[in-house]
Amino acid sequence: MAQDIRIVTEAQLRQALPLDLAAVEAVEGAFAALAKGGVVMPPVMSMDLAAAHGEVDVKTAYIPGYDGFAIKVSPGFFDNPKLGLPSLNGLMVLFSARTGLVQALFLDNGYLTDLRTAAAGAVAARHLAPSRVTTAGVMGTGVQARLQIAAAHLVRPFARVLVWGRDLARAQACAADIARDLGVEARAEADPARLVRDSQLVVTTTPAKTPILRAEWLHPGLHITAMGADQAGKNEIQPTALAAADLYVCDRVSQCETLGELRSARASGDWTGATPPELGAVVLGRSPGRGSEDQVTIADLTGTGVQDTAIACHALPRLGDAGSVIRA
Amino acid sequence: MAQDIRIVTEAQLRQALPLDLAAVEAVEGAFAALAKGGVVMPPVMSMDLAAAHGEVDVKTAYIPGYDGFAIKVSPGFFDNPKLGLPSLNGLMVLFSARTGLVQALFLDNGYLTDLRTAAAGAVAARHLAPSRVTTAGVMGTGVQARLQIAAAHLVRPFARVLVWGRDLARAQACAADIARDLGVEARAEADPARLVRDSQLVVTTTPAKTPILRAEWLHPGLHITAMGADQAGKNEIQPTALAAADLYVCDRVSQCETLGELRSARASGDWTGATPPELGAVVLGRSPGRGSEDQVTIADLTGTGVQDTAIACHALPRLGDAGSVIRA
The missing domain is CATH 3.40.50.720 (NAD(P)-binding Rossmann-like Domain)
Incomplete structure (x- = not known):
């Protein structure tokens, strides 16, 4: 059974999601949830790719009561500047916390990470x-x-x-x-x-x-x-x-x-x-x-992974019609 | 700096990638690579979401000499059939092994997992x-x-x-x-x-x-x-x-x-x-x-994560113009 998946680019995310008090409050709520208990936050999955002078981290967290949970992949490839590319990239995937279906792909090249890190x-x-x-x-x-x-x-x-x-x-x-x-x-x-x-x-x-x-x-x-x-x-x-x-x-x-x-x-x-x-x-x-x-x-x-889930859940309702929708 | 990301749906993947000897050989090559050494394959990241009667697994592997590496997210939400939805879903993200940039999103709902599992x-x-x-x-x-x-x-x-x-x-x-x-x-x-x-x-x-x-x-x-x-x-x-x-x-x-x-x-x-x-x-x-x-x-x-990387790398050149391309 196919479902609609919203796909949003970095430029669209920057447009719709400034660093503002609402973002700070979203992340504050995630820290509060973490303290309340019931959060499922596995240790960071980490790959050290010495041969490629790179590393990849995966973070996630499930927060009780939140509609979705994010899985974030953050690659860092430190020879990229020699190629004219940024070292840090990545994306976030937002899943329904009720069905596990993919809801949105945030092709943010790390912008949402910047945002939730600053908000913390x-x-x-x-x-x-x-x-x-x-x-x-x-x-x-x-x-x-x-x-x-x-x-x-x-x-x-x-x-x-x-x-x-x-x-x-x-x-x-x-x-x-x-x-x-x-x-x-x-x-x-x-x-x-x-x-x-x-x-x-x-x-x-x-x-x-x-x-x-x-x-x-x-x-x-x-x-x-x-x-x-x-x-x-x-x-x-x-x-x-x-x-x-x-x-x-x-x-x-x-x-x-x-x-x-x-x-x-x-x-x-x-x-x-x-x-x-x-x-x-x-x-x-x-x-x-x-x-x-x-x-x-x-x-x-x-x-922490709760920040990623918080910023992704904060993002979705603020995007309006931004991005494209793919039925997959 | 924006890059082109290919986005391919389950239907498009099923069309382009049958279970055939080429798929078997792709997975066989991954097992051989695993034995040769140099593979980076972190333990499976796993979230048990008892409250939602669900679980989420994340697998990945970097294989030396392969152009890309996959990160696969496999949610299983076992109350989904009551909602008329399949229990198992998920997607794969293919990254460049040289730059870490996202190359392709395979919105496969688990099809590539089915394929690489059968191939093994x-x-x-x-x-x-x-x-x-x-x-x-x-x-x-x-x-x-x-x-x-x-x-x-x-x-x-x-x-x-x-x-x-x-x-x-x-x-x-x-x-x-x-x-x-x-x-x-x-x-x-x-x-x-x-x-x-x-x-x-x-x-x-x-x-x-x-x-x-x-x-x-x-x-x-x-x-x-x-x-x-x-x-x-x-x-x-x-x-x-x-x-x-x-x-x-x-x-x-x-x-x-x-x-x-x-x-x-x-x-x-x-x-x-x-x-x-x-x-x-x-x-x-x-x-x-x-x-x-x-x-x-x-x-x-x-x-194993090497199977995921192998099937994703096997898929990309076989997709022709299937799917859409988003610049993000």
Whole structure:
């Protein structure tokens, strides 16, 4: 029996789905669902294709009460730029949670991943950052540097942004984009210590394998979202910072201890404390969030399948007639 | 940067890709590649959706030297028949093995899985069945009962087929279909012991959780392909039969010991022998296949990601202009 499948391209998705508060709330709801229980989220399926200098990750999650569930495939082929192609690509498939039938194919080349990743940063900032943020700092100068700042700005409308990167010209370009897109003051900051000192909210968005943010830079009234580490081997935050903070929160503990900052801190012996709380529990108010304006908080985001299901379910009703329909 | 993606429906795939020797050889090549090494095939990603009476499996494999790799999603939602929908669905996505870009979407509702599963049965029969098969038996009466017999007939052109099922009327319907499709004599056989006794090749295709084929029925010159068990809990062949056979071969040992007949035989203590050989090693001649016409052989097929990649790569050049192309 054939069914109708909606097929939507990256350009159509970008048109219909901006990074806005509705997207943040969709992802926030997914974290809450994860904390409530009943979510089925298998470990990430991962293929390391050394011969092709590539890797492929597959993520999914079933969330009780949601109409659909997404399966997302994210290939990264790192010789692509030599061919004039982007390294990161991929698609999402949305299935009916009642029948398993394919409902939609989002040929998004990773756009929905960018969106749900940035939205998770906003969820962390909403629940953990000081209530008043005047300056936000971002470490890294790529797509997520821009999107994380845009997402955080939705929930903490800061007036100034500092951008640090290994390449000053790229940091300047990133700052110029942010200033234009958000209408805020933004500039490159060559000294990461100064960037952290002068910010109330810092997002780290790099693929660093050795820490770029040192524990000694922590100061009262700081929130850090570390979203770069998503693989064993990556590490942005000096491990001692996790225990030094008043509150350290994981998107998913089981992922953070294998792919995120918690992995490094466990490996170095710098995290010997209890199991950290998860972001969804903070969203639900089951675990405390920031307790006072002076606290130091850190959120460790590795990216979860519930975010993919949430953004795909968020997308479908917002697409109107976009895309094409194939009967298959 | 947008690329062209070919989108092909089940009807178009059925039209362009019959179950033929070319399909068998494509799958045979994949088993050979698996034995040669260098294949990257992560464990099956599996979601058990008890609340929806459903399950979802994701399989993939990267085969060195192949232009593409497939990721296959197979949902099974067992309340669908109440809604007039098939239980099994799904799709395959074919990616470039060089760039990771999506090349094709096969909206096949499981047809390519049916094809590559049947083709694996033919590969097993080609290398393990006696050279002369006059009667083939099949246990089970579903789609794979028909396709396994059609596939085996490509490599062992038997004249007669016996069909056993728990429901005699279904066995009769299955036999009638086989007789019509293959132009052979085919009839239902109510006694499974007699079916095995009178056959040189038996394929078991059921979701049985307790054995339907007993060890005492083994006889010289018999080959059995057990393809029903693909999950912990399923078991078609009495465990003592595995050790009693002269040769027992797995499609993939690591899967058979968790999902196939080997799991049951290990659990009951009836398989204490060495690690069984894999089908690919037999295809390559690295492990012995059938040694004489009198031997008893058993193949345990759980279904592997290399088969999916093989059938998807086999499909693409045979599709001509079938389907539509979307630039995404």
